Amino acid sequence: MELIEGGATVVATDRDDAAFDAFVAARLPHLLRLGRALTGDEQRGADLVQDALERALVRWRRLDEPEAFVRRAMVNRSISVWRKVRRERPLEALDDTAVHDRPADHELLAAVRALPARQRAVVALRYYEDLTEVQTAEVLGCSVGTVKSQANRAMLALRRQLPTYADRQEAR
Numbered sequence: 809m810e811l812i813e814g815g816a817t818v819v820a821t822d823r824d825d826a827a828f829d830a831f832v833a834a835r836l837p838h839l840l841r842l843g844r845a846l847t848g849d850e851q852r853g854a855d856l857v858q859d860a861l862e863r864a865l866v867r868w869r870r871l872d873e874p875e876a877f878v879r880r881a882m883v884n885r886s887i888s889v890w891r892k893v894r895r896e897r898p899l900e901a902l903d904d905t906a907v908h909d910r911p912a913d914h915e916l917l918a919a920v921r922a923l924p925a926r927q928r929a930v931v932a933l934r935y936y937e938d939l940t941e942v943q944t945a946e947v948l949g950c951s952v953g954t955v956k957s958q959a960n961r962a963m964l965a966l967r968r969q970l971p972t973y974a975d976r977q978e979a980r
Contacts, residue, residue, distance in 0.1 A: 828868050845932035846886040848921035856882050880947050919969040927962035934959055
């Protein structure tokens with residue numbers, strides 16, 4: 809079987825379907841959470857994951873760090889989409905049936921959705937993915953200082969939007 813990508817033909821022997829399937833089975837829930845954090849929407853997040861996994865499959869045997877590749881592909885695709893749109897489209901209401909987190913987390917997710925896309929990407933990578941500032945800078949293709957300033961701005965905005973969120977979480 810042959811796959812054509814960007815004018816290049818990739819023969820199926822370049823793939824290891826069993827290893828790829830195992831990777832997807834192990835990491836899919838985590839990747840879906842990252843996709844949701846990057847896009848602010850469950851369906852668009854799932855599309856982002858699918859696109860990144862498709863790109864990873866055709867390069868599977870050549871990838872040294874498949875998870876890093878998939879994360880980078882997701883962030884790049886997310887940035888590419890919001891650059892084309894150049895505007896945010898906030899959701900009118902959060903569908904409680906789509907998210908299976910605690911009710912207080914809906915408020916936090918809504919506040920993260922309201923952040924500008926670059927800040928949302930930093931928050932998703934630093935705090936959802938638990939990457940270091942250096943790793944986040946590498947994924948986003950920016951400096952560590954940019955990651956620090958974007959994270960700081962995002963945290964200030966979140967604190968303004970959710971002044972009592974931390975207090976409610978500590979009471980649990």
